[in-house]
Amino acid sequence: MISLLGRTLVLAGLGACAVGAVAGFVGGARKDADALRITRFMANAFGALMIAATILMEVALVTHDFSVSYVAEVGSRATPLHITLVSLWSSLNGSILFWGCVLGGGTLAFTRHVRDHDPQHASYALGSLLSVGLFFAFLVAGVANPFAATEGVIPTDGPGPNPLLQNHLLMIIHPPSLYLGYVLMAVPYAMAAAALLAGRLEATWMRLLRRWMLFAWAFLSLGILLGGWWSYEVLGWGGYWAWDPVENASFMPWLTATAFLHSAMVMERQGQLKGWTLTLAMSTFLLTLLGTFMTRSGVFNSVHSFTQSSIGPVFLGFIALVLVASVLLLAARMDALTASDTATDEGVVSRESAFLLNNLLFVAFTFTVLLGTLFPLIKEALTEERISVGEPYFNRMSLPVCVGILFLMGVGPSLPWGNTTGARAWSRLRLPLRAAAVGAVIGAVLQAGPWAIATFAASAFALVVTVHELLEPAQARVTSLGESLPTAFLAYAARARQRVGGYIVHLGVIIVAVSIAASSTFKVQRDLPLTVGQEVSFEGYRLRFDGMRTDTEPHRTAQVATVTVLSDSGTLGVLEPKMNHYKQMREPIGTPAVRSGLKEDLYLSLVRVSADGTTASVRAMVEPLVAWLWLGGLVMFGGALFSLWPRGRAVVAASAAQVAPGDDGAARPAK
Amino acid sequence: MNWKVLGAGFLVVAPLVVVLASGFGRDPKALPNVMEGREAPSFSLTDLDGQPVRLAELRGKPVVLNFWASWCTPCAYEHPELLAAAQRWAPQGVAFYGVVYGDTEEAARGFLKRRGSAYPNLLDLDQRVAIDYGVAGVPETYVIDRQGRIARKFVGPVSAKALSDVLGSL
Numbered sequence A: 001m002i003s004l005l006g007r008t009l010v011l012a013g014l015g016a017c018a019v020g021a022v023a024g025f026v027g028g029a030r031k032d033a034d035a036l037r038i039t040r041f042m043a044n045a046f047g048a049l050m051i052a053a054t055i056l057m058e059v060a061l062v063t064h065d066f067s068v069s070y071v072a073e074v075g076s077r078a079t080p081l082h083i084t085l086v087s088l089w090s091s092l093n094g095s096i097l098f099w100g101c102v103l104g105g106g107t108l109a110f111t112r113h114v115r116d117h118d119p120q121h122a123s124y125a126l127g128s129l130l131s132v133g134l135f136f137a138f139l140v141a142g143v144a145n146p147f148a149a150t151e152g153v154i155p156t157d158g159p160g161p162n163p164l165l166q167n168h169l170l171m172i173i174h175p176p177s178l179y180l181g182y183v184l185m186a187v188p189y190a191m192a193a194a195a196l197l198a199g200r201l202e203a204t205w206m207r208l209l210r211r212w213m214l215f216a217w218a219f220l221s222l223g224i225l226l227g228g229w230w231s232y233e234v235l236g237w238g239g240y241w242a243w244d245p246v247e248n249a250s251f252m253p254w255l256t257a258t259a260f261l262h263s264a265m266v267m268e269r270q271g272q273l274k275g276w277t278l279t280l281a282m283s284t285f286l287l288t289l290l291g292t293f294m295t296r297s298g299v300f301n302s303v304h305s306f307t308q309s310s311i312g313p314v315f316l317g318f319i320a321l322v323l324v325a326s327v328l329l330l331a332a333r334m335d336a337l338t339a340s341d342t343a344t345d346e347g348v349v350s351r352e353s354a355f356l357l358n359n360l361l362f363v364a365f366t367f368t369v370l371l372g373t374l375f376p377l378i379k380e381a382l383t384e385e386r387i388s389v390g391e392p393y394f395n396r397m398s399l400p401v402c403v404g405i406l407f408l409m410g411v412g413p414s415l416p417w418g419n420t421t422g423a424r425a426w427s428r429l430r431l432p433l434r435a436a437a438v439g440a441v442i443g444a445v446l447q448a449g450p451w452a453i454a455t456f457a458a459s460a461f462a463l464v465v466t467v468h469e470l471l472e473p474a475q476a477r478v479t480s481l482g483e484s485l486p487t488a489f490l491a492y493a494a495r496a497r498q499r500v501g502g503y504i505v506h507l508g509v510i511i512v513a514v515s516i517a518a519s520s521t522f523k524v525q526r527d528l529p530l531t532v533g534q535e536v537s538f539e540g541y542r543l544r545f546d547g548m549r550t551d552t553e554p555h556r557t558a559q560v561a562t563v564t565v566l567s568d569s570g571t572l573g574v575l576e577p578k579m580n581h582y583k584q585m586r587e588p589i590g591t592p593a594v595r596s597g598l599k600e601d602l603y604l605s606l607v608r609v610s611a612d613g614t615t616a617s618v619r620a621m622v623e624p625l626v627a628w629l630w631l632g633g634l635v636m637f638g639g640a641l642f643s644l645w646p647r648g649r650a651v652v653a654a655s656a657a658q659v660a661p662g663d664d665g666a667a668r669p670a671k
Numbered sequence B: 001m002n003w004k005v006l007g008a009g010f011l012v013v014a015p016l017v018v019v020l021a022s023g024f025g026r027d028p029k030a031l032p033n034v035m036e037g038r039e040a041p042s043f044s045l046t047d048l049d050g051q052p053v054r055l056a057e058l059r060g061k062p063v064v065l066n067f068w069a070s071w072c073t074p075c076a077y078e079h080p081e082l083l084a085a086a087q088r089w090a091p092q093g094v095a096f097y098g099v100v101y102g103d104t105e106e107a108a109r110g111f112l113k114r115r116g117s118a119y120p121n122l123l124d125l126d127q128r129v130a131i132d133y134g135v136a137g138v139p140e141t142y143v144i145d146r147q148g149r150i151a152r153k154f155v156g157p158v159s160a161k162a163l164s165d166v167l168g169s170l
Helices: A002-030 A033-062 A069-074 A081-089 A092-116 A119-141 A170-184 A186-198 A203-234 A245-270 A274-297 A311-338 A351-383 A391-414 A422-445 A450-481 A485-495 A497-521 A626-644 A649-658 B003-022 B073-092 B105-115 B128-133 B160-168
Strands: A524-531 A535-538 A541-552 A556-567 A570-575 A578-582 A589-591 A593-595 A600-609 A615-624 B044-047 B052-054 B063-068 B095-100 B121-123 B140-144 B150-155
Touching (some): A002 A092, A002 A119, A092 A119, A119 A186, A170 A186, A186 A203, A186 A311, A274 A351, A422 A450, A450 A485, A497 A626, A578 A600, B044 B121, B073 B095, B073 B160, B105 B121, B150 B160
Antiparallel strands (some): A535 A541, A541 A556, A556 A578, B063 B140
């Protein structure tokens, strides 16, 4: 019953997409209002149908309807409800349905947004978006149909979702956040395609495009961060990033999206770089497709890959088609757009130059990661040799770029738009450069390596500039209006959301950079053999092993080691690293125990337990400042949301009256 | 048409598609196996019906040797795949054998009764044969060619398709 209904919903969605896409392109080409009405209707229908299909699948999962093949694959009566709900994305076919659901939701929202926009742009954009939807609806309806009826006898119980997904609550929010980031990149793509197809790009369209990109970017950032956090809390190796192909796949679109958000500022401000900015918007979506392909095709080996599947070739065909169409579109229409580019006479020392350099670094970074990720495939295709490109390559290549980007984060905002003199630039950079020197000295005193020292220096440099940029306008209000500094800052921040949000994101990036540098440089790790009752000292802590116990749950049994953490001032707490044995896995999966603090984390993971439970081997690590990584990531996310938050009407009116020249244009009122 | 953009675009896009396409059919988890290409260790075991089976007597036939246990859940998953492969290949002269690993005779019989069987299952109660083959855990499946050499070793559940690909090339 659910199988049939689900299939029907998806097929109806497929039909809506097909009709809507054709109507969209026709409506765009003929500037036909009726065609646009049809497209909008079909877009809404597609969104509603995909969401309905997903809800239906959730119903099937929760009611353990094993006649639906996807439920038979990932469902189990022993699995707790919250895990059952999220097992929607624990396996291939369900995750593609979820993709479709997010795309459907995005399409609904976008259809509302384009109501007041240029009809031709709206038609083309909805047409392009529905073409993407068409492909995913096709996958859900055909190759990866989660609603297929279970073959043969309907089982009374199933194996349950992949144990790794059952291990931590972060698994509930990491995938949807990443999906929001990935899937919603389709909207900026469709908008860029619409601008190219129409041959013009207006400020209001560009503004909407940038806001969609920023929204998707915020969730992509959050998703990447939560993935790192999950890896740290669950996998037991004490790290959060391994340059795994699938991690890289999420990082590449993040890089191009970040580059886009910066070049879009140059474009909106100076009317330049239109073609380039749109190329970045389109590349970002293409890279998210590549990322989805990598996780879903079975071509790459990773913790994230689902098993070998047949959707690989179909997916590659789609990627190839979108790639070729995008290149042709850019080549055919870029000149029409850039004809209106205004040439200005900015000098070499200007904010534009800093942004250009920033874009070059981000794009170079993307290519570096892409090359490293694909290199094993290239090498094997050419020589039949199997190699892996590991962390050393990525770290060596990325460290200089990262330090360069951090440094530019300080240089860019201190330089004015247009032209300036070396002397003026120097006067603005003097204080930040002193801070950089202090950062370098601190690094050197702590005996950090050269790249860590460079990171601390660049971070201190960028920090001083960012704080200055955040506080200067507030300071101006303090002197002119006599407000207190916090009041002045809040009043200013409410008016200049985009600017303030951007700098808050920069603060988050600085926190993340320092945390990565510190936690990777000053990490201490040791394997400690423990006997019951015995106390071992490790990096200023004393660890007492109090024994083993076994916890039995319906879907797993866990061996739990109880370790009391003591310091000279008394007991700090109890840590319980575990080893989980799942019914369907050969190898046990560890769950480390972490004592998190602002200064450092104490991280214990259980490596071995003797048969009688009297001795155990625990891998202990101390990682400084690692908690700041998550905090910094949340600051980035918060900054992006702050920037996106719609402004109240009163504030808009007030700021429209007061927008000051030289206010970076960022405080321009919303339309 | 902006030819520079077109050229640059395809310069990036074309190799990307070629590289990704070349990745298909590649198993990212495959590792070079020391046993592959070597002569299969000989054995002499009895099956659950008490019939003796010697590898030496199977020379000239391809042999599929699947190590399994009743307590192993992945083995239960792959079982139908093995039955399907046996149904297809046994008539063409391929000998299929299961080897019961680290299990009791009774439990193994129960497993086969519940899930069906299509070929003899051998008892390796002291796990000597498993040690000779370097079995690290179950399930593991070995394909032995007509000359008695190990053509392929599968670690973990095997699919009927993967087995067919190897058997088809022998």
